Amino acid sequence: MRVSAKADYAVRATIELAASDAAGPVPAESLAQAQQIPHRFLEAILRDLRREGIVASRRGAGGGYVLARPAREVTVADIVRAVDGPLVFVRDERPSDLDYEGAASALLDVWVALRVNVRAVLEDVTVADLARGTVPDAVQELTDAEGAWRNP
């Protein structure tokens, strides 16, 4: 259950975009420096985000990237899906495409429930929240839970 560097970078760059107070587009290079992301790698990521309609770009001098929709309408889930595909998959299949035999049949419910709970977090948090430095109350409550920050 790993979150890839690509997904992490993509979210950070998008937050940076949303938080930017520049009137016009922000160049990839600025985003890269602000978030310590390799510049060329970030450009590849931004291209994915553009294909998915999350950012828009403008070329040439004074060009760069802007959000393609209001920050409050872009969720972390949207970004992760844009760069990494489905949020949760088991052996390269979506949970609901799986098919278990014999004693393991109830396992399907576990993976589906897992996906529900993953969505509950990632689809609830928007880039507007993060740019403001907050998360929705429901998510905040999760991080306040006993042991949330404990490691193993």
Add this chain to the structure above:
Amino acid sequence: MRVSAKADYAVRATIELAASDAAGPVPAESLAQAQQIPHRFLEAILRDLRREGIVASRRGAGGGYVLARPAREVTVADIVRAVDGPLVFVRDERPSDLDYEGAASALLDVWVALRVNVRAVLEDVTVADLARGTVPDAVQELTDAEGAWRNP
């Protein structure tokens, strides 16, 4: 956010073990056939489970594997951790080891909340539940939610 084949196989084999009505140990070969898992690969997985104290083994004729603790004390999270390490990690680090700068600082809360919600499912379901063909009520409620089985 992928669940590896290894983790999936490990859980299925453990369920099969718990559901087995054999008095003694069950050979890896039987588990492999029951769940359609490549035999040699499964042996490697069972070795991981043994190292983590989830199963115990006996060699020789009449040998095989048994659960090392009662099925109700083995969670899916235990099994996934035994074969794949930490449940959730971001760029090879545990969420609570991350450190974000600037505008992205609230992102840390997102990954921590994600982990809380992943744990809520995987630490709640035991092998005893699954062998019986059920999941705990709290997990069942998640799978009953609107859209839980819908794909994208």
Add this chain to the structure above:
DNA sequence: AATGTACCCTATCGTTTTAGTAGGGAATAG
């Protein structure tokens, strides 16, 4: 003691994914 069963350990292997890098082309502002 011999035999067959079954786990145990190390190594290897082909493919895919991950995390980047490189080169050069195309648009745009000034």
Add this chain to the structure above:
DNA sequence: CTATTCCCTACTAAAACGATAGGGTACATT
């Protein structure tokens, strides 16, 4: 016309993934 900035394709090194192979070790039965 020139500097800037995005755009597209290709490439690569290293790791992870999903296994497989060979040979060793323990145990029960005969």
